[in-house]
Amino acid sequence: MREFGTLAELAAEHGTEIGVSDWLKIDQDRIDMFADATGDHQWIHVDPERTRAELNMNTIAHGYLTLSLIPSFLGELLTVKSVKRALNYGSNKVRFTNMVPVGSRVRARLFLEKAVLGDGTLRTISNVTIEIEGADKPALVAQTITLFEE
Numbered sequence: 001m002r003e004f005g006t007l008a009e010l011a012a013e014h015g016t017e018i019g020v021s022d023w024l025k026i027d028q029d030r031i032d033m034f035a036d037a038t039g040d041h042q043w044i045h046v047d048p049e050r051t052r053a054e055l056n057m058n059t060i061a062h063g064y065l066t067l068s069l070i071p072s073f074l075g076e077l078l079t080v081k082s083v084k085r086a087l088n089y090g091s092n093k094v095r096f097t098n099m100v101p102v103g104s105r106v107r108a109r110l111f112l113e114k115a116v117l118g119d120g121t122l123r124t125i126s127n128v129t130i131e132i133e134g135a136d137k138p139a140l141v142a143q144t145i146t147l148f149e150e
Helices: 007-011 028-038 048-055 063-068 070-077
Strands: 002-004 016-020 078-080 085-096 105-117 121-132 140-149
Touching: 002 007, 007 078, 007 105, 007 121, 016 070, 028 063, 063 070, 063 085, 063 140, 070 078, 070 105, 070 121, 070 140
Parallel strands: 002 078
Antiparallel strands: 016 105, 085 140, 105 121, 121 140
């Protein structure tokens, strides 16, 4: 984890890679809990037998499940001691570029594209790539916006 004392220290890192998270295994229990939380029970996610029978493959994680992991991964990658609050402000772009089969391990790679320092605030635009262990293409690429307040 990268630790910064102030928002200005983090802002000075714009244009650089902040880091890469640890691997996280995506198991069927996580997929099923996400399906229950969102009401998205499409069979390709939650019915291993049907998915094997009809598509000859394992179930896959929801794209939005993969997207929802970003805040957790970012919390693993950086901290700013002076921050009182950090808010997910939105996304400029999200693309689901590959399926995440059950049993896969994923991780996040964070590149700090832009940092706009204000009076006690910092708005960052980060490029986040969710990689799948052993895969050539990532699961997801997103440009996220975070608002930090001191």
